[in-house]
Amino acid sequence: MSARNRQRRLPISCEPCRLRKIRCSRPRGPPPCETCERRGLASDCLYAGRDLASPPARPTLPLSPLSERATSDVSTQDESLAARVAKLEALLKANGGTAQDLSTSRPTVRPITKKGTLSTTKSGHERFTPFPLLDSSQEPLHDPQQAIASSINLSSGPYPFGKREVDIAALLDHLPARSHCQQLVGVYFTSFASLFHILHDPTFSDQYATFEQSPETTQLSWLALLFAILGTAVTALDSSSQLLRDISWKKTTAERIAELSERYRTAALRCLEADNYLWEQNVTTLQALIVLIYGINHSHGQTWTLLGVTYHVALAIGCHVDPSEFGLDRIKSEERRRCWAGVMMLYMLQNTSLGHLGPDPRHASEGVRLPADLNDSDLVAGDTDLSASASSATQMSYLLLKFRLYEVASDIRCLVLDVPQPSPTLIDRMDRIISEEQSAWNEKYLAHSTSEPLPMCHQAHVDILYGYAHQLTLLLHHKSMRCFSSGSPQYHRSTLRCIESAKALLHLHTTFLTSADLAPFGWYLRGICSFHAFHAAVTLVAMLTSNSWGQDCEGCLTLVRGCADRFETMVQVSSICEKAAPMLRLLV
DSSP states (O other): OOTTTSOOOOOSSOHHHHHHTOOOSSTTOSSSOHHHHHTTOGGGOOOTTSOSSSOTTSOOOOOOHHHHHHHSOGGGGGOOHHHHHHHHHHHHHHTTOOSTTHHHHGGGSOOOOSSEEEEEOTTSOEEEEEOOOOOTTSOOOOOHHHHHHHTSOGGGOSTTTOOOOOOHHHHHTTSOOHHHHHHHHHHHHHHTTTTSOOSOHHHHHHHHHHHHHOGGGSOHHHHHHHHHHHHHHGGGOOTTOHHHHHHOOOSSHHHHHHHHHHHHHHHHHHHHHHTTTTTSBOHHHHHHHHHHHHHHHTTTOOOHHHHHHHHHHHHHTTTTBOGGGGTOOHHHHHHHHHHHHHHHHHHHHHHHHHOOOSSOGGGGOBSOOOOOSOOGGGOOTTOOOOOOOOSSOOTTHHHHHHHHHHHHHHHHIIIIITSSSOOHHHHHHHHHHHHHHHHHHHHHHTTSOTTSOOOHHHHHHHHHHHHHHHHHHHHHHHHHHHHSOTTSHHHHHHHHHHHHHHHHHHHHHHHHHHOSTTGGGHHHIIIIIHHHHHHHHHHHHHHHTTOTTOOOHHHHHHHHHHHHHHHHHTTTTOHHHHHHHHHHHHHO
């Protein structure tokens, strides 16, 4: 018999056991074998050469024509479309279902995934395993690295360092008093969560209530998330905060914030380390890392190495695959989409400040949809059908609109800033795109009744979005002014647009300092808002040196002097203001 016609031997072990190179308790089935059941992988237990759907002992979903083709013999491939449809209908009838109720029966069984499978251990950790493409006439695809990784028994300790004893009481000692902890959590959800809405608030509230009842039994990944929240929340406090004075003995506000944020962030990393986060992860692990990075970024820290780890944690638990393939409910699905969107936004921040340092991480996305534009109250546990997005602003609107704005910023960088001589038409087109985004914000946030005031958090969202838009306008037209002669129409238009946006940024800076309603966002004022204001002030001074367009010099200088005064009041709590105040004072 020729080698071409010789039938290949099929492995006698199931695929999970074969890849892990461990003994299969039930060679050649029927699945699941006892080994997979004991390891929590019963749903993944299958044998090469058999149908890849659910085991026969369980209810199965009708196969699509594509999956039929992948698991049938050569003669089946020659069936006509009509014959395959007839066979599909017969399968539906055999399972007691119809084509109409297929979608309603889907949640009752684990769906056949195209990208991979999601496994959960008894400890609550998750692992995404790429789904092997098997054919009855071929040996299963074999990835040596995957087999090595799968053969490691994580329950015995993180390879190659071994298991460590965890003192949960010592970690809990780093928490503030119960009342102070509750206040800091409230500060976080008032000031930070609305701008970076990664968590599902009701779920966290339930978890926090459970934690208060029994702190010693809480998962380490959730405790890390709590510490990350506390370390971020303290940066929103100011000199008027009694809470800040109660939990820190340092003399100045800046010293108190630095001490507490370092204490809680260090505790968060210790919890993650105790949970072996480099080897064992879940969505809560990812949430803790994202909150940690976001808070450090806004306190002028560098987190790019930690961001790389976070990105690969997201890949390890399958957040780069749309959760609809895993049969998860709405809340768990949206948590995963929010995490992936959060990681992508953090990478956009990195690219904005440092440029593209490597391959675009968005290319790893396997069709992940953006989070739904819904409030947390619209998501119900156990439900799988997603409601339509709301027409008015929701808790997720800001994050989604900010995502679009970063896409515009990326286009401006690629099409204008990185081009030696951009065309006036292209500059004007990007300027119109920014204006169109602003119109979309007005439509979204002003959809409330005119008789009701805009909620405080939504007002902050609108102001911050406009601040970023004006900053983009300055960057866009600065490039234009460098590329065109001072007497050209394009130079004239760009000068006027720069002055207009610079004035708007300085007015926004004043608003964030003086408005009591925006006090919870003081951390934004001390950071990015002040950086934008400094850029605007320097732009105005540069524009007024020639005074060739008949601008009100005294009015513009008044705005710049006011900005310098505000910077000087914040030098103790803002490193940006500390550096910018003396330079700006020299200019005026």
